[in-house]
Amino acid sequence: MSRYRTHFTTELGPDLVGQRVRVAGWVARRRDHGGIAFLDIRDGKGIVQVVVDPARLPQVDDLRMEYTVTIEGEVTARPEGTVNPDLVTGEIEVQASHLEILSPSEPLPFMLDDRTDIDERLRLQYRYLDLRRPRMAANLRARSRATAAIRRALDDLGFLEVETPTLIRSTPEGARDMLVPSRLRQGSFYALPQSPQLFKQLLMIAGVERYFQIARCYRDEDFRADRQVEFTQLDLEGSFWEAEDVQAAIEAALVAATRELRGVEIPTPFPRLSWHEAMERYGTDKPDIRFGMEIVDLSDIFASTEFGVFASALANGGTIRGINAGQRTLSRAEADALVERAKQLGGKGLVWMQVEADGSLRSPVAKFLSETEATGLKERLGAVAGDVLLIAADRWKTALEVLGGLRNDLGRPKNHDELAFLWVTDFPMFEEDDDGTLTFSHHPFTMPQDVEAMQRSPQTALAHAYDVVLNGVELGSGSIRIHDPETQQKVFDILGIDRESAERRFGWFLEALRYGTPPHGGFAFGIDRLVMVLQNEASIREVMPFPKTQTGVDPLTSAPAPVDEAQLVELGIQLRPEVAAALAQAEAQAGE
RNA sequence: GGGGGCGUAGAACAGUCUGGAGUGUUCGCCGGCCUGUCAAGCCGGAGGUCGCGGGUUCAAAUCCCGUCGUCCCCGCCA
Numbered sequence: 001m002s003r004y005r006t007h008f009t010t011e012l013g014p015d016l017v018g019q020r021v022r023v024a025g026w027v028a029r030r031r032d033h034g035g036i037a038f039l040d041i042r043d044g045k046g047i048v049q050v051v052v053d054p055a056r057l058p059q060v061d062d063l064r065m066e067y068t069v070t071i072e073g074e075v076t077a078r079p080e081g082t083v084n085p086d087l088v089t090g091e092i093e094v095q096a097s098h099l100e101i102l103s104p105s106e107p108l109p110f111m112l113d114d115r116t117d118i119d120e121r122l123r124l125q126y127r128y129l130d131l132r133r134p135r136m137a138a139n140l141r142a143r144s145r146a147t148a149a150i151r152r153a154l155d156d157l158g159f160l161e162v163e164t165p166t167l168i169r170s171t172p173e174g175a176r177d178m179l180v181p182s183r184l185r186q187g188s189f190y191a192l193p194q195s196p197q198l199f200k201q202l203l204m205i206a207g208v209e210r211y212f213q214i215a216r217c218y219r220d221e222d223f224r225a226d227r228q229v230e231f232t233q234l235d236l237e238g239s240f241w242e243a244e245d246v247q248a249a250i251e252a253a254l255v256a257a258t259r260e261l262r263g264v265e266i267p268t269p270f271p272r273l274s275w276h277e278a279m280e281r282y283g284t285d286k287p288d289i290r291f292g293m294e295i296v297d298l299s300d301i302f303a304s305t306e307f308g309v310f311a312s313a314l315a316n317g318g319t320i321r322g323i324n325a326g327q328r329t330l331s332r333a334e335a336d337a338l339v340e341r342a343k344q345l346g347g348k349g350l351v352w353m354q355v356e357a358d359g360s361l362r363s364p365v366a367k368f369l370s371e372t373e374a375t376g377l378k379e380r381l382g383a384v385a386g387d388v389l390l391i392a393a394d395r396w397k398t399a400l401e402v403l404g405g406l407r408n409d410l411g412r413p414k415n416h417d418e419l420a421f422l423w424v425t426d427f428p429m430f431e432e433d434d435d436g437t438l439t440f441s442h443h444p445f446t447m448p449q450d451v452e453a454m455q456r457s458p459q460t461a462l463a464h465a466y467d468v469v470l471n472g473v474e475l476g477s478g479s480i481r482i483h484d485p486e487t488q489q490k491v492f493d494i495l496g497i498d499r500e501s502a503e504r505r506f507g508w509f510l511e512a513l514r515y516g517t518p519p520h521g522g523f524a525f526g527i528d529r530l531v532m533v534l535q536n537e538a539s540i541r542e543v544m545p546f547p548k549t550q551t552g553v554d555p556l557t558s559a560p561a562p563v564d565e566a567q568l569v570e571l572g573i574q575l576r577p578e579v580a581a582a583l584a585q586a587e588a589q590a591g592e
Numbered sequence: 593g594g595g596g597g598c599g600u601a602g603a604a605c606a607g608u609c610u611g612g613a614g615u616g617u618u619c620g621c622c623g624g625c626c627u628g629u630c631a632a633g634c635c636g637g638a639g640g641u642c643g644c645g646g647g648u649u650c651a652a653a654u655c656c657c658g659u660c661g662u663c664c665c666c667g668c669c670a
Contacts, residue, residue: 029629029630029631029632031628031629031630031631031632031633032626032629032632033626033627033628033629033632033633034625034626034627035626035627036626036627036628036629037627037629038628038629038630038632040630047630049629049630051628051629053627064621065620078628079628081628082628082629082630084629084630086630087630090630107602107620107621108602108603108620109602109603110602110603110604110620111603111604111619111620111631113619113631115604115619115631116603116604116605116618116619117604118603118604119598119599119603119604119662119663120662120663121661121662121663122603171670173670174669174670175668175669175670176668176669194669194670195670197670219669219670220669221668221669222667222668222669224664224665224669225663225664225665227669340595341665344594344595344665344666345666346666346667439670440670441670442670443670444670445670446670477670539663549661549662549663550662550663550664551661551662553661
């Protein structure tokens with residue numbers, strides 16, 4: 001018999017009754033009745049109940065929660081009336097004949113059950129204990145099963161899994177790069193990849209045809225519930241592909257993962273919405289289509305209004321949009337909070353209206369509206385007594401984004417029981433910065449839908465770019481890539497990157513494009529975000545084994561941390577005086 | 593960079609608005625009792641820098657200012 005274990009707990013069932021087995025694991029619970037004691041032994045698969053006679057095995061009195069033990073005993077059917085239907089192994093128990101404590105445990109910093117919400121910093125400081133909790137252990141397993149299912153699906157489709165470097169050249173575009181100083185070339189730095197973008201394109205040029213990778217990516221931007229500085233993407237790319245090929249491959253991966261974790265078959269193809277329509281109807285490029293509350297254009301109703309705010313918005317080329325937020329009672333404080341939120345979302349303000357029982361509108365602006373306007377408004381928004389109507393008058397994008405944000409705040413389901421996958425297509429090639437300059441909206445290697453139209457009117461040009469969205473969460477994005485240097489330069493021209501600087505920054509890549517580059521395209525989606533939604537979690541951290549806090553700290557290892565002066569010297573690095581001074585002061589305070 | 597929430601025993605909380613002795617609940621911990629529990633039960637006990645610093649006050653967990661930590665959001669995130 002093996003030293004520690006003959007079976008995992010969940011392998012024990014009625015078919016093994018009468019057999020001597022050995023289980024190993026942690027003491028999840030001890031229920032000591034004096035003359036008899038019950039132990040819940042937890043291992044990597046589940047839990048089994050062990051029955052101990054203290055007269056025979058007095059060590060049971062020493063056991064505390066989370067001690068590791070190995071126990072030998074006979075599997076027996078549980079007595080009548082003591083079967084536990086909540087346990088996989090609830091029909092049987094193990095009558096202990098030998099019990100060995102393998103290692104003790106200190107009293108725990110928090111209880112390892114799912115019944116209370118422990119402070120997250122404490123959970124991260126003791127993540128190795130946190131991960132023993134059923135929910136976290138389930139998330140770890142779910143993630144592994146999801147990636148395994150994705151690998152199987154892509155392998156079946158003939159994809160090649162290729163690893164690309166994580167120490168690469170920094171390019172100033174996009175997110176802030178995480179930098180790694182070079183010792184052998186002092187003063188030079190590697191960057192950690194924001195995505196394997198250019199390498200996967202090089203693989204297409206290299207003839208790989210169908211590539212995928214479960215790739216760690218790094219973006220040095222601020223944290224959110226669904227954003228960490230390092231995260232994992234399913235990255236793929238294919239040659240001689242059009243948009244439909246990319247989307248079919250991504251759908252195959254997403255369907256496989258969803259089948260694995262949810263046991264449901266998502267119909268394909270996923271619904272498609274153009275970027276423009278997504279903005280018009282939902283006020284966002286990542287709409288949650290599980291609920292309605294769609295945005296409606298009210299501009300024509302107020303074309304000749306005497307209400308100054310609306311009139312000036314229209315006169316300035318803006319628009320008036322509204323949503324029907326449905327049946328609710330808006331207190332003055334709640335109404336004020338909505339207006340504040342609208343301002344936070346970038347709006348100049350927000351008009352709210354409560355439809356009263358008699359059909360009249362209670363609103364700070366009601367007195368400025370004509371009878372025709374009030375009627376038209378209610379009709380357009382399908383308003384009935386008890387509804388709350390929200391109206392934004394602003395620039396096109398601002399009005400829509402404000403209402404899109406409020407729509408999410410007010411209507412979004414709290415959980416992810418329902419799954420609504422969606423493609424958002426036909427993104428614009430470029431976005432206008434605050435100062436009016438154009439920047440790419442996807443990345444600079446994205447193929448425009450029409451090169452001539454792009455050169456004529458960059459502001460309105462569309463790209464062969466698309467996002468996949470699940471329940472209002474942007475899972476990822478992709479595009480058909482530019483595969484000839486001339487088109488690439490035309491895009492650079494619009495971005496204000498002249499030939500010389502393009503040559504300096506991307507010359508190696510532009511040269512590669514000249515050696516028979518196949519038309520190609522690809523996509524990447526966040527594994528963390530996908531598993532987060534499928535596991536019904538509100539935060540990406542719940543599906544990452546060792547995430548960081550919002551300030552980028554790992555409370556377990558205390559990373560990041562200062563390094564020895566000698567390490568800096570080797571790298572040819574000297575801290576800026578004000579930084580060194582602040583560090584020294586912090587160190588002095590810590591030493592007090 | 594900005595807005596907001598939270599910080600009280602090892603853990604989760606109540607107490608803070610309206611200042612009056614570190615008061616309380618549940619879990620855990622320590623000791624005792626207990627042969628069918630599965631969040632076992634019963635009895636007893638220990639455990640507190642009310643995040644930290646300053647201010648107001650006869651008196652501060654409570655009011656004010658600052659600061660640190662953490663979470664959510666805006667900006668940022670090709």
